[in-house]
Amino acid sequence: MDQEQLETFLTLAETSSFTKTSEILNVVQSTITARIKALETQLGGKLFERGTRFVCLTPDGYVFLSHAGKIVSQMKQAETDLWIRGKADYWIVIGGLNTIWDSSIYHLVEKLCETGKVSVRTVTDHSSHLINRLQEGSIDAAFVFIPPRSSFFKKIPFQNERILLVGRRACYKTIQTLSQEEVLRNGRLLYQNWGVAYDEWFKSEFGEYAVTAVRVDHSGLALRLITNLDYLGFMPESVAREWIKNGILKSIEYSSKTAPPNMTVYLTYLKSREKEHRLASFLAFVRKNRKHNRNIDDEN
Structure with a gap:
């Protein structure tokens, strides 16, 4: 099982089309078919139902889908961790809503970039999608209006303003x-x-x-x-x-x-990851630079 096979599986699951998948990945359809068959052989199960005009996930395919995204994300994170060594103190992926980047959150990101010691990436999406990305591990922390209810997440009221x-x-x-x-x-x-x-x-x-x-x-x-x-x-x-x-x-x-x-924005992240170097470093930076924000105490 390699990254190409996993990315092919994820793309085909999203597009439900061998033609579109081959166009996106810039390979011929026979390569797509070969990768999927190899993956199915390794896993010992059928991942897709194939018809003359449709492709859809099987029950086994849906089970594997919940893991494949996390595996690819972790592989990419490992690559980035190795690449970043010696070039920056750490790297962080921050998610946020489209409406909030121009608020005081911008000033936090600006200060973070200003240090020149942190590799920063921002991702914009809806609250529910950001929570899913946190679970997958494709982002490290997120600023949202609606914090997740699950006890697996830490929720901090980050911003409360008129x-x-x-x-x-x-x-x-x-x-x-x-x-x-x-x-x-x-x-x-x-x-x-x-x-x-x-x-x-x-x-x-x-x-x-x-x-x-x-x-x-x-x-x-x-x-x-x-x-x-x-x-x-x-x-x-x-x-x-x-x-x-x-x-x-x-x-x-x-x-x-x-x-x-007042507008209240929450900073949320997975509790299981808060001791990881990059997330712990980012949270320490947030605590140090939160003077413009009020009522910033852990809810959970």
């Missing part, structure tokens, strides 16, 4: 406060998901408008729409801070019976 209503300063220079009615009357309110509590608040606060509002999942895009098209938007303080400081945006007091809830 969410501000902001608009372009030139447009709202004389405006100090906006009510719910005034915001709705404006007709240009962006929606960006800042966590479960915020999502529920936004829907409750703005009702039907929550369905029709322009939705974005990238802070940079939201900020450009706010500055270029005079949209209003609710932003975490750390995301808007520099734009407010530079006179581009203005923080506007939002007048309502219920204020937007």
